[in-house]
Amino acid sequence: EKQTSASGQDDEVEPTAGMQKQTFRYEGGLVEYMKYLTKQNELLHPEPISVRRTVDGVQVELAMQWMADSYSDTLLGYANCIRTVDGGTHIDGMKVALTRTVNTLARNFKHLKEADSNFSGENVREGLSCIVSVKVPNPEFEGQTKTRLGNPEVRKIVDSVVAEELSDAFITHQDVLAAIASKALQAMKAAEAAKRARELVRRKSVLRSSMLPGKLADCSSTDMERTEIFLVEGDSAGGSAKQARDRKFQAILPLRGKILNVERKDESSIYKNAQVADMIIALGLGLRHEEFSAAKLRYGKIIILTDADVDGAHIRTLLLTFLFRYQFDLFTHGHVYVGVPPLYKVDMGRRSEYCYSEQDLQELMTTLAKKGKSNGKGYTIQRFKGLGEMMPQQLWETTMDPTTRHLKRLTVEDAAEAHATFTMLMSDKVGPRRE
Structure with missing residues (x-):
C-alpha cells in the first residue's frame, strides 16, 4: 500500500495484513514536488512561489509555478493529505484571491491600462500549476465520492492568506508579476479570438443533429x-x-x-x-x-x-x-477507452486465431510447436500493418464486437503524474522523451 502525503511530510499509516508500507517524502515539501511536476516545462519564473501559514487552527500550504509553454492550468487540492479531486473551498479561495491580487497589482504597476478590462480567472491561471494543501481540524467532505472540501471557513482563510502572501511576493519580485501579467494579457487577447470561434461551435451545437x-x-x-x-x-x-x-x-x-x-x-x-x-x-x-x-x-x-x-x-x-x-x-x-486491434492472424487449417500482442503470438507458437507444428508448417501468420487491411467482418470480430473485443478503459488515479506525462510527451523538448 502506498501512502503519499501532499505536504511532503511522513504519514505513519499502519498497513493491514498482507500489505507493504512505503513512505514517500519530498524534503523540500510542496516546492520540491512542484519542481518535479514542472521539470519538463519552460518556466516563466525560476522558482515556485510558496506560502505556508496557520490561521485559526487551519494550516494553509501552497506552491505556484507559471509555465511559458503551457496554455492550460493544473490545480491540485489536498485536505488533511487527502486528494480532493473535485476541488472545494480551499481551491475556490485560492482562485478568487489570485485573480483579485493580480488585477490589483497589475493596475498599480501599470501592466493594465485604464481602458483595459480586468483579467478573468482563466487569463490569470493560463499556464499555472498550483498545489493547495490545507490541514483542517474538522473537515467536511461533499459529493458522492466525498472528494470535495466543503468547509466554508476555509475559503475565507485561504483567500486572506493567499492575497496577503502573493501581494508581498509580487511587490518584492516585480519581474515575476510583470511576466505573469504579460502572459495573462496575451491570454486575454487570445480569449477574445477564442470567444468568436466558440460562438461558432456553440451555434452549431445548438442545432445538434442537423449540424x-x-x-x-x-x-x-x-x-x-x-x-x-x-x-x-x-x-x-x-x-x-x-x-x-x-x-x-x-x-x-x-x-x-x-x-x-x-x-x-x-x-x-x-x-x-x-x-x-x-x-x-x-x-x-x-x-x-x-x-x-x-x-x-x-x-x-x-x-x-x-x-x-x-x-x-x-x-x-x-x-x-x-x-x-x-x-x-x-x-x-x-x-474514455482505447480499442485494441490484433497484431496477427494465425491460420491453422480449419480454424484461425488472433494475437493482440507479441506475447500472445509467442505463446501460440509454443503451443503449436508442442503439437508438432513449427517453422511455418501447418499454419500461416498474417501481420496486420493497419486497420485498413482488415475486412469489415474481421474488424467487427476482433475490435468492435462487445462480446469478443479487447477494450482498455482509461482513468486517471494521479492527476499530477498524468499532467507531467502529457507535458513530457507533447512538449517541444525531445530529450526527456528519449530518456
Whole structure:
C-alpha cells in the first residue's frame, strides 16, 4: 500500500495484513514536488512561489509555478493529505484571491491600462500549476465520492492568506508579476479570438443533429448506457468500421490528416481546427472551461481506434492529450477507452486465431510447436500493418464486437503524474522523451 502525503511530510499509516508500507517524502515539501511536476516545462519564473501559514487552527500550504509553454492550468487540492479531486473551498479561495491580487497589482504597476478590462480567472491561471494543501481540524467532505472540501471557513482563510502572501511576493519580485501579467494579457487577447470561434461551435451545437459533422456515421440509439463512438484513424479504416459497426449503438467518426497538438496551442487555435471542432460537436463536449455535464454527452463510450504501430500510437497520444486538456472529467467519469486491434492472424487449417500482442503470438507458437507444428508448417501468420487491411467482418470480430473485443478503459488515479506525462510527451523538448 502506498501512502503519499501532499505536504511532503511522513504519514505513519499502519498497513493491514498482507500489505507493504512505503513512505514517500519530498524534503523540500510542496516546492520540491512542484519542481518535479514542472521539470519538463519552460518556466516563466525560476522558482515556485510558496506560502505556508496557520490561521485559526487551519494550516494553509501552497506552491505556484507559471509555465511559458503551457496554455492550460493544473490545480491540485489536498485536505488533511487527502486528494480532493473535485476541488472545494480551499481551491475556490485560492482562485478568487489570485485573480483579485493580480488585477490589483497589475493596475498599480501599470501592466493594465485604464481602458483595459480586468483579467478573468482563466487569463490569470493560463499556464499555472498550483498545489493547495490545507490541514483542517474538522473537515467536511461533499459529493458522492466525498472528494470535495466543503468547509466554508476555509475559503475565507485561504483567500486572506493567499492575497496577503502573493501581494508581498509580487511587490518584492516585480519581474515575476510583470511576466505573469504579460502572459495573462496575451491570454486575454487570445480569449477574445477564442470567444468568436466558440460562438461558432456553440451555434452549431445548438442545432445538434442537423449540424453534425458530415463524416460522422451516427447511431440510432440515444441510450447512454449502450452508445459508443469510435474515433478512427484514416478514411480507409473509417470506411471499414462504418461497414462493420452495429448501427443501433455504434457511431464512427473518421479522422483524416494530422491531429492538432493542443499542448502547444492556445484556445483560439483549438476552436479554429476543423478536426477538433468536429470532435467537440460530435461528442457533445460543450465549451472548454465549462462545468462537465454527462447529460450533454452524445455517447457513453468514446473509443480511440488507431493502427497498432508507431504512427498509430502518436495519433492516439494526440487524441488523449486533446481529451485530457479539453475535458478532464471524461476520464474521472470513465468515458474514455482505447480499442485494441490484433497484431496477427494465425491460420491453422480449419480454424484461425488472433494475437493482440507479441506475447500472445509467442505463446501460440509454443503451443503449436508442442503439437508438432513449427517453422511455418501447418499454419500461416498474417501481420496486420493497419486497420485498413482488415475486412469489415474481421474488424467487427476482433475490435468492435462487445462480446469478443479487447477494450482498455482509461482513468486517471494521479492527476499530477498524468499532467507531467502529457507535458513530457507533447512538449517541444525531445530529450526527456528519449530518456
